[in-house]
Amino acid sequence: MNRRRRAAAITVICALAVLASPSLTLRASAAPFPPPPPKKSLEEVRKEIDGLYRQAAVATDAYNLSEEKAKEQSSEIVRVNRLLTEGREKIAGLKVEAGAAARSQYRNGGLPEGAQLVLTNDPQLFLDAAGRIKESVKATKDLLAEMTRTQASLDVYAREASDHWSRLEANRVRQAGARKEINAKIAAAEKLESELAAEERERLRRLEELAQKEAQRNWLRAGALVGPKAEATEEGRRAVAFATAQIGKPYGWGDEGPDAFDCSGLTQSAWGAAGRGIPRTSQEQWRLLPRVDVKDMRPGDLIVYFADASHIGMYVGNGMIVHAPRPGRNITLAGAGSMEILGVVRPM
Template sequence: MNRRRRASAAITVVCALAVLASPALALRASAAPLPPPPPKKSLEQVRAEMNDLYRQAAVATDAYNLAEEKAREQSAEIVRVDRMLAEGRAKIEDLRNRAGAAARAQYRNGGLPDGARFVLTNDPQLFLDNAGRLQAGAKATTDLLADMTRTQAALDVYAREASDNWSRLEANRDRQDRAKKEINGKIDAARRLEATLAAEERERLRFLEELAQKQAQTRWLGTGVLTGPKAGATPEGARAVAFATAQIGKPYGWGDEGPSSFDCSGLTQSAWGVAGRPIPRTSQEQWRLLPRVDVRDMRPGDLIVYFADASHIGMYVGNGMMVHAPRPGRNVTLAGAGSMEILGVVRPA
């Protein structure tokens, strides 16, 4: 009997252990195998991805700069309209005072202006002497009322302009904010990507970047683009080149126009501003609005626009070289004019 009870207890223990073990066994059986880690990107892939991110940041920088320029224009326009409104209100106040004085004088004379009293006199000589004065007074009153009407209409126009300018200013500020977020996002993504590399890989990445630029420059020179006589810089172009090359070594700063840092179009705009030729703020606007010349005819001071979206720009300095502010993390530098994809050349002067 005892043996039977011991056997029954043993069976119970075995069954309990099986029940306890079964979830772990089931879990191990049902667990999917872990996916293999993603393949490590080659340095060429990293370089291409970083270049793409910085290009996207450059496009957003142009959008930011354009919105900033428009916001400055709208702010100046708001100041101008406010001044016109203030002048118009002062003029209206003066006209009202003059009209009020005339009305009070007429009231004191029993409803008749001074000239009318002279016209109604029985003295013929007095009538003749003052008839012209009455006519002049009537014209002055008519002119006064017309001036008040015109001034009030102008005030209404200025008020509408002020409202429109505020709306445009706010829209440009919204565009600036959106572009700023996009710029920072793209630059942060590029920096995170670069941060995954070891120090030796980062050095190798920079070497590959320089190698690609040298190869592009060699291919460009091989087209014979620099053969034949070339014109020298104009006095204005020489001043622009002198300014731009003096900035070599200063860091890139998106949205910056100097004096301590520049983005690509900020450098070219500042250089030509010093040379006495104001030009648009962004690389895309410089490409769109400035006169174009054939790349074979470019001379020092001309601006070389890069990539199909005109997202980068540099200044030609001669001998196949240009000066530019490359991208975040780089300084203003000399580079081969053909080291990137050329869209075209524009000439500020």
């Protein structure tokens, strides 16, 4: 019995010694967690933030285009509803005329005028009545034909109204999706920037400026402004005056003024103030407006940026543009070559 107790005690002591072994303790504490990712450089953060704001700009264009389409569909719905109302009123009037004809026949004892004509013995009455019958028959046919045409038009208008409502709802769905994407991209960019210390945020701003200045210097070295300078038209001068008067106002996605603008809202509003209507989005301005060579541009022309035409600014002369850069920034003057140029368009 004592032998068994001694053996059990030895077993417990050995187990405690094994558990207290440094090598086992070390292995137990070595949890399988991956090493923390290396901290991004400030330049990498800058590029990531720029990328997020570029994606937000693309989504903003999609939002603005959907909004324009929704406005068009709403206008069409108003127009078609007006036509439907007019058509219904016309049908009601034609029914009144048809009712009057039916009552006239009833007052004649239920006999049509043709039957009454056969019963008369007066030749002159016969001739007079024959003319009236011919006119009455034609009027009845015309009335029925007009009712048929009007009803057919009402059917067309009803189908158009339904189609416009479907398109309006589809554009609203697209707007909602674009709005969600814009807010998500801007929130992600703002989060990245907010995680930086105040000193790092200032350095980030300086990095942005340096990158833009370097791009502008390279653009000028390439000879972009070599050659005679084209003069602005009267409309171009008015557009430039409007755009430069907005300097210092904040960027606001989807905004067309007067207190805030997005990039294409600024260019559209400026040319609208000059008396020239242009499309709402930077992509549509690039797609639909006449293009000119960079060396031939003049103040008032619009410079489109990036391969996806997601940004636009107005050329004001001397190698400079005025533009609404991005959320968190104000409308400002910048080098025309400070971003990747896709091309130049000219409102005509």
